[in-house]
Amino acid sequence: MTLLEVKNLRKSFRVNASLGRPAARLVAVDDVSFYLNRGEILGLVGESGCGKSTTGKLIIQLQKADSGQVFFAGEELTHLSPRQLRTHRKRVQMIFQDPFSSLNPRMTVGAILSEPFVIHKLAPAREINDRVIELLEQVGLSPEHAQRYPHEFSGGQRQRVGIARALAVEPDLIIADEPVSALDLSVQAQVINLLKRIQQERGLSYLFIAHDLAVIEHVSDRIAVMYLGKIVELTSAAELYKNPRHPYTEALMNAVPTPDPDHPRPAALTGEIPSPINPPSGCYFHPRCPYADQLCRQQAPPLSELGQDHLVACHHHSKVGKYLLHKRPI
Amino acid sequence: MSVLRSSFIRDVVWQRLRHNRMALVGAFIVLVMFVMAAAASLSNLDPAAINISQSLLPPSATHPLGTDDLGRSVLVRMLYGARISLLVGFVAVGISTLIGIVCGSLAGYYGGWIDALIMRFVDIMLCFPTFFLILAVIAFLDPSIWNIMIVIGLTSWMGVARLTRAEFLSLRQRDFVLAAQALGASDARLIFRHILPNAMSPVLVSATLGVAGAILTESALSFLGIGVQPPTPSWGNMLITGKQTLGSAWWLSVFPGLAILITVLGYNLLGEGIRDALDPRLKE
Numbered sequence: 001m002t003l004l005e006v007k008n009l010r011k012s013f014r015v016n017a018s019l020g021r022p023a024a025r026l027v028a029v030d031d032v033s034f035y036l037n038r039g040e041i042l043g044l045v046g047e048s049g050c051g052k053s054t055t056g057k058l059i060i061q062l063q064k065a066d067s068g069q070v071f072f073a074g075e076e077l078t079h080l081s082p083r084q085l086r087t088h089r090k091r092v093q094m095i096f097q098d099p100f101s102s103l104n105p106r107m108t109v110g111a112i113l114s115e116p117f118v119i120h121k122l123a124p125a126r127e128i129n130d131r132v133i134e135l136l137e138q139v140g141l142s143p144e145h146a147q148r149y150p151h152e153f154s155g156g157q158r159q160r161v162g163i164a165r166a167l168a169v170e171p172d173l174i175i176a177d178e179p180v181s182a183l184d185l186s187v188q189a190q191v192i193n194l195l196k197r198i199q200q201e202r203g204l205s206y207l208f209i210a211h212d213l214a215v216i217e218h219v220s221d222r223i224a225v226m227y228l229g230k231i232v233e234l235t236s237a238a239e240l241y242k243n244p245r246h247p248y249t250e251a252l253m254n255a256v257p258t259p260d261p262d263h264p265r266p267a268a269l270t271g272e273i274p275s276p277i278n279p280p281s282g283c284y285f286h287p288r289c290p291y292a293d294q295l296c297r298q299q300a301p302p303l304s305e306l307g308q309d310h311l312v313a314c315h316h317h318s319k320v321g322k323y324l325l326h327k328r329p330i
Numbered sequence: 331m332s333v334l335r336s337s338f339i340r341d342v343v344w345q346r347l348r349h350n351r352m353a354l355v356g357a358f359i360v361l362v363m364f365v366m367a368a369a370a371s372l373s374n375l376d377p378a379a380i381n382i383s384q385s386l387l388p389p390s391a392t393h394p395l396g397t398d399d400l401g402r403s404v405l406v407r408m409l410y411g412a413r414i415s416l417l418v419g420f421v422a423v424g425i426s427t428l429i430g431i432v433c434g435s436l437a438g439y440y441g442g443w444i445d446a447l448i449m450r451f452v453d454i455m456l457c458f459p460t461f462f463l464i465l466a467v468i469a470f471l472d473p474s475i476w477n478i479m480i481v482i483g484l485t486s487w488m489g490v491a492r493l494t495r496a497e498f499l500s501l502r503q504r505d506f507v508l509a510a511q512a513l514g515a516s517d518a519r520l521i522f523r524h525i526l527p528n529a530m531s532p533v534l535v536s537a538t539l540g541v542a543g544a545i546l547t548e549s550a551l552s553f554l555g556i557g558v559q560p561p562t563p564s565w566g567n568m569l570i571t572g573k574q575t576l577g578s579a580w581w582l583s584v585f586p587g588l589a590i591l592i593t594v595l596g597y598n599l600l601g602e603g604i605r606d607a608l609d610p611r612l613k614e
Contacts, residue, residue: 057508060512089512093513094508096505101506102505102506102509103506104510104527104528106528115513115515115523119514119516
């Protein structure tokens with residue numbers, strides 16, 4: 001059953017030159033459409049600046065889309081007034097990338113976690129204390145942590161507090177915006193496991209945003225690959241790993257390191273990500289693509305159905321795979 | 331004790347302030363000023379008691395800071411002057427900080443045309459040379475102490491407005507504010523619980539320094555004779571009284587001058603101490 005459907009979402013920002021003259025438009029999210037089923041984890045992967053965080057903020061209505069629609073459980077969100085939106089807020093929550101800026105430094109963890117109950121009047125005042133302790137225990141913290149301030153915690157612990165805050169309102173969907181990329185590797189696994197455990201216990205859906213395939217590989221049911229504001233490939237995680245059909249996906253897979261010295265070294269994608277203010281002609285990926293030819297320079301490929309639930313935007317999708325470094329299963 | 335207790339001030343700031351020696355010196359000076367003002371209010375000494383036979387006496391046991399040309403005790407007049415300075419400092423800064431916070435918050439939070447309107451008005455206000463504006467306004471009104479406080483307050487809020495707006499602009503996009511917004515927090519909750527408390531440290535510092543500025547402005551106005559009117563004593567009008575006899579009776583202007591200097595220094599030290607103590611990133 002579809003929980004979230006995003007249709008033709010578009011968002012651009014005005015880039016000002018000196019004295020506030022509008023100089024150009026930066027298209028951050030360009031005609032993005034996808035759906036997300038209840039209980040499903042959709043990975044959204046792409047390089048920094050490709051518009052994945054903006055997509056998340058558009059869905060949760062922290063930013064207003066220029067055009068396009070966001071249907072949540074059948075209801076269109078982009079046209080709701082701020083007042084109407086407020087009652088819907090508790091159904092979608094967000095976990096932020098930087099655990100050092102996502103908690104109010106002037107509030108204790110207890111105050112931070114009790115706020116959702118106060119805002120939505122989810123519990124009578126005398127019960128809030130117990131609910132906060134319950135939340136802390138669910139994310140692996142202890143009750144006495146409630147009296148401390150965020151600066152007394154490590155990054156991993158702060159991220160747990162951020163997860164607890166998102167869980168407080170019992171949302172249906174959590175947008176996890178690179179929830180582990182600011183954490184140490186050893187802590188990453190703990191937080192990922194926590195997120196997965198919570199997802200299984202509560203039957204939640206996640207939109208899991210990441211900048212590489214290494215993290216997303218283990219969590220996602222389906223994966224959308226984004227490049228310069230557009231989705232270039234979208235399919236199930238298993239299919240994507242077995243059969244990547246976009247050169248950019250291929251490059252991302254080659255970039256994942258493997259802990260095996262006999263293995264081919266991870267290959268980084270050459271070239272810089274083009275400026276979204278002045279994107280290349282035709283297919284946005286052609287300046288960095290080993291398969292590119294004349295057609296790619298002139299015509300942008302549409303996102304089209306390849307087979308069973310496999311969308312790809314590439315003129316040469318049948319050739320892709322030639323440069324894939326074959327990795328043995330670990 | 332509830333786990334929901336949320337007082338950063340009680341837990342951290344006070345501890346840090348107590349370990350900052352310069353801030354303690356500043357706080358001590360400010361405290362002394364309060365004591366002086368209180369002493370003036372509680373005592374039945376008359377700052378206007380004229381005794382011509384005792385005029386221009388140097389500091390002695392009976393008159394610790396000497397007497398002026400009319401034989402009035404400089405010490406008693408300075409105690410009453412402390413009261414005036416304190417009143418002017420706090421009321422003027424209270425007015426300017428309140429206006430500044432309200433304008434800056436509205437501009438920074440809502441942005442758009444509200445921001446443009448308020449900030450252009452700030453620019454216009456900043457174009458006036460403040461001191462001469464005050465001079466001109468006081469020339470029209472009568473130079474009562476209340477008019478002076480109001481005029482100083484109304485002409486010194488622009489810095490606070492800019493500080494507050496800048497803090498709001500940067501805090502508005504911080505993740506913890508977005509998180510609260512995503513939770514469904516109202517505008518009022520976002521402003522008063524999340525943004526304002528985090529925007530307060532530069533404002534508090536600027537207010538503390540502003541007290542020093544207001545005291546200086548009042549002294550200058552009184553020195554020019556359009557501030558606090560004699561016989562009501564203020565440090566500024568005591569300075570001008572002492573000016574004519576500076577060569578023969580130095581105590582008339584040196585003590586009020588020192589009082590102004592030390593007080594301004596005290597507020598500055600305290601302000602900087604508060605700034606350091608309020609910084610949540612700073613670890614001891």
